Amino acid sequence: MDYAAADAERLxxxxxxxxxxxxxxxxxxxxxxxxLALCVIDSIWSMGVRYRAVENVVDCFRTSRRxxxxxxxxxxxxxxxxxxxxxxxxxxxxTQVNNRQRVSTHPAAVLKAEAVYRAAVALxxxxxxxxxxxxxxxxxxxxxxxxxxxxxxxxxxxGISWRYLLMLARLPGVKPDRMIRRFVARALxxxxxxxxxxxCLVETAAELLDVSPTSLDHEIWRHERGIR
Numbered sequence: 001m002d003y004a005a006a007d008a009e010r011l012x013x014x015x016x017x018x019x020x021x022x023x024x025x026x027x028x029x030x031x032x033x034x035x036l037a038l039c040v041i042d043s044i045w046s047m048g049v050r051y052r053a054v055e056n057v058v059d060c061f062r063t064s065r066r067x068x069x070x071x072x073x074x075x076x077x078x079x080x081x082x083x084x085x086x087x088x089x090x091x092x093x094x095t096q097v098n099n100r101q102r103v104s105t106h107p108a109a110v111l112k113a114e115a116v117y118r119a120a121v122a123l124x125x126x127x128x129x130x131x132x133x134x135x136x137x138x139x140x141x142x143x144x145x146x147x148x149x150x151x152x153x154x155x156x157x158x159g160i161s162w163r164y165l166l167m168l169a170r171l172p173g174v175k176p177d178r179m180i181r182r183f184v185a186r187a188l189x190x191x192x193x194x195x196x197x198x199x200c201l202v203e204t205a206a207e208l209l210d211v212s213p214t215s216l217d218h219e220i221w222r223h224e225r226g227i228r
Contacts, residue, residue, distance in 0.1 A: 008204035014187035028218035033170040037075035043165040060097040076129045077120040090114040103155025119153045131169040174202045174217045179224035
């Protein structure tokens, strides 16, 4: 057994001990398989914040779209861009959802509302309008091109939000945020773990446990959220 496989075995053993059998886990959230607009908002806004703040933003957007006569559960990126135009732009969108968080703590960092807008523009220009388009691109020859377009958006260079975007669009995966990496590092008795390594280990552990990577990701996240 090589080093990576041994680490995955250790992680799977830790999951069994700490999280219990998969039959006791709560189902992972369904994401937004019909709304790329909500996928974009959630994936960018969720970076580095408590998730309740993200839920509030999503709820505000849903309410606004329904008041306009729209269907937020089926919105594509063009609908999101049209909404931005209607409210007056990113600054006004941030006011509407009552959230002026930025993509980083750097004083010059752009608002997340601005990053969402730029991401929607980038996807639209790349020919990605719906979750179906995104799933097709991410599982085909276009994956590298669309991923690079996403990672060029301010604050999205690490690729973590890209992975989460795909998960929200209902592709199986792992979001290697700080809570996932913390759990994996603790299981392996390491000081830290790189995002890509965490993804590989969680995916392999999921295979050993006969569960989806998304299910394991969510159960680890729930556990870490509870003890934070």
